[in-house]
Amino acid sequence: MKKYVFTPGPVPVPNEVLVEMAKPIIHHRTAEFEDIVKKVRDGLKYIFQTEQEVFILASSGTGAMEGAVANTLCRGDKVLVVNGGKFGERWGKIARAYGLKVEEIMVEWGRAVDPKIIETKLNDDPSIKAVLLQASETSTGVMHPTDKVAEITNKRDDVILIVDGITGVGVFPLPFDKLGIDVLVGGSQKAFMLPPGLAFASMSEKAWKFNETSDLPKFYFNFKDYLKSAEKNTTPWTPAVTLTIGLAEVLRNFREEGLENLHKRHQNLSHATREAFKAIGLEIYTKDQHSTALTAAIAPPEIGAANVIKGLKENFGMTVAGGQDEAKGKIFRVSHIGYIDKSDTVAIIAAVESTLKKLGHKFELGAGVAKAIEILD
Amino acid sequence: MKKYVFTPGPVPVPNEVLVEMAKPIIHHRTAEFEDIVKKVRDGLKYIFQTEQEVFILASSGTGAMEGAVANTLCRGDKVLVVNGGKFGERWGKIARAYGLKVEEIMVEWGRAVDPKIIETKLNDDPSIKAVLLQASETSTGVMHPTDKVAEITNKRDDVILIVDGITGVGVFPLPFDKLGIDVLVGGSQKAFMLPPGLAFASMSEKAWKFNETSDLPKFYFNFKDYLKSAEKNTTPWTPAVTLTIGLAEVLRNFREEGLENLHKRHQNLSHATREAFKAIGLEIYTKDQHSTALTAAIAPPEIGAANVIKGLKENFGMTVAGGQDEAKGKIFRVSHIGYIDKSDTVAIIAAVESTLKKLGHKFELGAGVAKAIEILD
Numbered sequence: 001m002k003k004y005v006f007t008p009g010p011v012p013v014p015n016e017v018l019v020e021m022a023k024p025i026i027h028h029r030t031a032e033f034e035d036i037v038k039k040v041r042d043g044l045k046y047i048f049q050t051e052q053e054v055f056i057l058a059s060s061g062t063g064a065m066e067g068a069v070a071n072t073l074c075r076g077d078k079v080l081v082v083n084g085g086k087f088g089e090r091w092g093k094i095a096r097a098y099g100l101k102v103e104e105i106m107v108e109w110g111r112a113v114d115p116k117i118i119e120t121k122l123n124d125d126p127s128i129k130a131v132l133l134q135a136s137e138t139s140t141g142v143m144h145p146t147d148k149v150a151e152i153t154n155k156r157d158d159v160i161l162i163v164d165g166i167t168g169v170g171v172f173p174l175p176f177d178k179l180g181i182d183v184l185v186g187g188s189q190k191a192f193m194l195p196p197g198l199a200f201a202s203m204s205e206k207a208w209k210f211n212e213t214s215d216l217p218k219f220y221f222n223f224k225d226y227l228k229s230a231e232k233n234t235t236p237w238t239p240a241v242t243l244t245i246g247l248a249e250v251l252r253n254f255r256e257e258g259l260e261n262l263h264k265r266h267q268n269l270s271h272a273t274r275e276a277f278k279a280i281g282l283e284i285y286t287k288d289q290h291s292t293a294l295t296a297a298i299a300p301p302e303i304g305a306a307n308v309i310k311g312l313k314e315n316f317g318m319t320v321a322g323g324q325d326e327a328k329g330k331i332f333r334v335s336h337i338g339y340i341d342k343s344d345t346v347a348i349i350a351a352v353e354s355t356l357k358k359l360g361h362k363f364e365l366g367a368g369v370a371k372a373i374e375i376l377d
Numbered sequence: 378m379k380k381y382v383f384t385p386g387p388v389p390v391p392n393e394v395l396v397e398m399a400k401p402i403i404h405h406r407t408a409e410f411e412d413i414v415k416k417v418r419d420g421l422k423y424i425f426q427t428e429q430e431v432f433i434l435a436s437s438g439t440g441a442m443e444g445a446v447a448n449t450l451c452r453g454d455k456v457l458v459v460n461g462g463k464f465g466e467r468w469g470k471i472a473r474a475y476g477l478k479v480e481e482i483m484v485e486w487g488r489a490v491d492p493k494i495i496e497t498k499l500n501d502d503p504s505i506k507a508v509l510l511q512a513s514e515t516s517t518g519v520m521h522p523t524d525k526v527a528e529i530t531n532k533r534d535d536v537i538l539i540v541d542g543i544t545g546v547g548v549f550p551l552p553f554d555k556l557g558i559d560v561l562v563g564g565s566q567k568a569f570m571l572p573p574g575l576a577f578a579s580m581s582e583k584a585w586k587f588n589e590t591s592d593l594p595k596f597y598f599n600f601k602d603y604l605k606s607a608e609k610n611t612t613p614w615t616p617a618v619t620l621t622i623g624l625a626e627v628l629r630n631f632r633e634e635g636l637e638n639l640h641k642r643h644q645n646l647s648h649a650t651r652e653a654f655k656a657i658g659l660e661i662y663t664k665d666q667h668s669t670a671l672t673a674a675i676a677p678p679e680i681g682a683a684n685v686i687k688g689l690k691e692n693f694g695m696t697v698a699g700g701q702d703e704a705k706g707k708i709f710r711v712s713h714i715g716y717i718d719k720s721d722t723v724a725i726i727a728a729v730e731s732t733l734k735k736l737g738h739k740f741e742l743g744a745g746v747a748k749a750i751e752i753l754d
Contacts, residue, residue: 003401010402010618021619022399024380025387025572027696058437058574062614063597070594097596189615195402197435197574197617217447217594219474220440238437238566240574240617241387242398319404 001317006348008138008167008294008321009189010196011338013246014253017194021246028241034233036248041230043251046259048184048202049175055226056247057199058240061166061187064199066094067221068162068183069132071203072210075099077129080121082113086139086324087164091132098216103128109140109326110296112288115148122152122159129210130160130182135168139324141286141296141333143172147179154180160207166190167293169200170254171266171337182207188243190293191266192250193338198243266292269336269345272375276349276368280356285323285331294335296327297352303359305332311355318351342376378694383725385515385544385671385698386566387573388715390623391630394571398623405618411610413625418607420628423636425561425579426552432603433624434576435617438543438564441576443471444598445539445560446509448580449587452476454506457498459490463516463701464541468509475593480505486517486703487673489665492525499529499536506587507537507559512545516701518663518673518710520549524556531557537584543567544670546577547631548643548714559584565620567670568643569627570715575620643669646713646722649752653726653745657733662700662708671712673704674729680736682709688732695728719753 005012026032037056044054057064073079077100081092084107095102103121107113113133122128131153135146146163153161160182168174169184170191176184181204188198203211203223211224225236254262270292274284277297285296299305305322309332312318323331334348349368357365382389403409414433421431434441450456454477458469461484472479480498484490490510499505508530512523523540530538537559545551546561547568553561558581565575580588580600588601602613631639647669651661654674662673676682682699686709689695700708711725726745734742 003403005402005404007404009615010404013402018399018401022395024395025382025390026380027382027384027387027698028573030696058435059440059597060435060615060617063436063440066597094596097599098594187615189618195617195619196405196615197620217475219471220436220443221597222474237439238386238564238573240437240572240620241566242572243574243617319407321404 004316004318004344006318006320006334008333008335008337009187011189011193011335012340013193013195014339017246017249020249021242025241028239029234033241036245037233039248040244040251041233043248043255044200047170047251047254050177050202052176052202052204053227053230054200054202055223055230056235056239056244057201057221058197058237059199060196061185061199062090063221064185064201065090065164067201067218067223068185069094069098070216070218070221071223072160072162072183072207072214073100073129074213074215076101078103078125078127079130079132080105080118080128081132082107082134082144084111084113084140084142084144085109085134085137087134087137091164095132110142110285110287112142112144115145115152118149119152122156128159130162132162133164135163135165135174136171136291136293138167138294139327141291141294143289143291145289146174146181150179150181160210167291167337170262171293172263176202180204188247191337192247194243194246194250197240198247266336268376269340269342270295272345272372273334273336273349275375276372279371280353280363280368281361285327293337294333296331296333298331300361303356303361305329307359308332308352308355311358312351315355316351318348345376346372381693381695381721381725383695383697383711385710385712385714386564388566388570388712389717390570390572391716394623394626397626398619402618405616406611410618413622414610416625417621417628418610420625420632421577424547424628424631427554427579429553429579429581430604430607431577431579432600432607433612433616433621434578434598435574435614436576437573438562438576439467440598441562441578442467442541444578444595444600445562446471446475447593447595447598448600449537449539449560449584449591450477450506451590451592453478455480455502455504456507456509457482457495457505458509459484459511459521461488461490461517461519461521462486462514464511464514468541472509487519487662487664489519489521492522492529495526496529499533505536507539509539510541512540512542512551513548513668513670515544515671516704518668518671520666520668522666523551523558527556527558530559537587544668544714547639548670549640553579557581565624568714569624571620571623571627574617575624643713645753646717646719647672649722649749650711650713650726652752653749656748657730657740657745658738662704670714671710673708673710675708677738680733680738682706684736685709685729685732688735689728692732693728695725722753723749
């Protein structure tokens with residue numbers, strides 16, 4: 001059976017990129033590879049919309065999240081964590097692992113954080129050094145208002161904004177320099193349509209000031225070493241050579257597609273999927289601003305998400321994501337990131353319709369696909 | 378021009394493995410991928426010669442080295458570092474980054490550490506908590522006597538032995554359980570003949586006891602999380618899916634080849650290359666026990682290593698490694714790890730002969746190849 005991946009990472013990788021990565025290996029300390037790193041640096045700056053360096057880490061996104069904390073903060077510092085899902089929770093875990101004091105804003109799953117709460121917390125407690133946020137909370141499909149939060153942190157010299165953009169960068173506008181984000185993290189297996197194994201991070205001038213006094217231990221993820229190496233188009237440690245080569249290819253394609261179109265593509269697929277699901281009577285799990293990286297739908301309770309996921313897998317070879325923690329068994333998540341186009345999106349909507357029909361859900365067959373075609377055309 | 382990689386990482390990857398990794402991506406939280414992880418766990422235990430778990434990290438080897446320290450030691454602990462090259466030096470840097478007290482045994486480049494010095498140091502200073510060693514010091518081609526050092530640390534309950542086996546595991550015998558190593562680290566782009574991006578680590582019971590009290594911050598490299606996940610044939614963070622799939626393939630081949638043959642292969646290629654180089658009047662840089670991962674040869678001083686390396690690249694498409702730091706410009710290093718067989722080895726020896734002849738080195742052309750064929754046959 002032909003297989004389709006609609007998970008919010010790993011994502012489908014273009015065949016051309018898979019083939020590029022399957023070429024005979026080259027050594028990383030060569031002019032040839034340095035040329036690739038040079039192109040990747042330029043391409044990442046274009047996508048991150050920054051003049052700062054974007055570091056290429058051989059790790060998954062979590063490693064870059066850890067690096068964001070370890071490179072800026074000090075033992076005992078207090079941080080404000082927005083916890084509105086699985087990945088917000090992870091910020092808290094990382095911060096605690098480093099002996100930081102964690103104040104958490106618990107946000108109901110499916111809801112976005114209210115920036116006013118952040119402002120109040122920062123006003124009330126001047127000892128808070130950083131706000132840790134997801135641009136896109138993948139477990140709930142929410143887009144937190146990074147721009148509004150950045151407006152708040154930008155007014156303060158003593159507070160930085162650390163953003164997990166793992167399912168945000170390349171998906172929707174998140175202009176690093178313009179918004180004034182201080183640390184922004186990305187990952188290869190998301191919008192970058194590569195296998196997992198690479199993570200990215202960028203630091204603002206303000207974050208580098210924090211770095212000067214930061215006393216948390218760091219070695220493999222020491223961004224200062226990456227900065228020094230980047231100037232020579234290399235990395236401090238052996239890079240993930242093949243993934244970096246694939247990245248150069250993807251970034252070349254992104255440049256051709258154009259950043260605006262890249263964002264628009266995700267926006268369209270997300271919009272079409274959401275409206276299609278609504279048209280067949282599904283409730284969307286995300287209550288506030290949607291991340292355009294994925295659509296989180298609530299399965300009809302009498303059917304349950306597990307049956308929908310199973311049906312998609314068995315009859316259509318399609319892998320979608322289930323819910324995590326409190327959303328487990330309740331929702332299924334369809335991703336719009338990676339090498340996915342409008343035809344793939346129509347296909348998954350049709351498969352969801354077919355699966356739901358078989359499972360006894362009542363709706364007008366074809367209504368979802370019709371809605372999607374109307375939007376995607 | 379056809380290209381050959383003779384560097385001690387990255388190394389040639391078998392085409393069959395490249396193709397395997399170029400297959401359409403699969404999701405990591407699936408029965409299919411869990412089955413791969415199960416096979417990889419078994420295969421790694423076979424190569425590490427251990428009944429302990431071997432963790433699969435999405436990072437380069439340096440990340441696993443950092444993990445080895447962060448998972449066992451405490452702030453302010455004193456460690457004994459064997460610094461006989463670039464990678465020994467790295468142990469010191471990692472330990473210092475974590476606020477450990479570092480006592481270094483400086484070993485002349487090209488020499489192996491004398492285990493007696495380690496014993497004396499441990500006797501003199503009971504506050505030392507760990508010995509940090511390279512099984513194979515890639516910058517000098519030395520094999521340090523891990524077995525003898527393990528005999529010393531095994532006699533003590535309060536000292537662990539942390540071994541960088543990045544160019545040792547799978548190359549020569551380094552039986553984790555039998556020797557009583559406490560933490561052993563490996564990397565994908567070495568004997569495992571994969572692209573860089575995966576690292577491995579195993580911990581002894583004694584190391585796990587140290588882990589109980591270890592207070593160094595760790596998150597991405599927290600081995601306890603990897604242990605918990607391994608039992609469910611998964612990893613705590615998104616794994617480097619394609620590399621892990623390639624690893625399953627490589628480990629299957631290793632099982633067929635057999636561990637003894639795997640070690641013998643490196644032994645033969647190393648022996649043949651060393652004797653061939655001697656036969657054409659080259660001095661070997663490594664003065665004590667040779668690592669069978671690579672051969673480090675001193676270029677004739679009137680020619681210089683840079684010219685040899687350039688000639689191999691330009692006329693034969695062959696990449697070899699130069700020297701680092703104090704060996705820079707002086708030596709060139711030919712690797713025996715990765716997908717390299719006796720014919721490749723004869724080819725590099727012939728290329729070195731041709732290059733040296735053109736550069737004016739006096740020797741009997743063909744003497745090296747003849748010696749190699751004799752040994753490899």
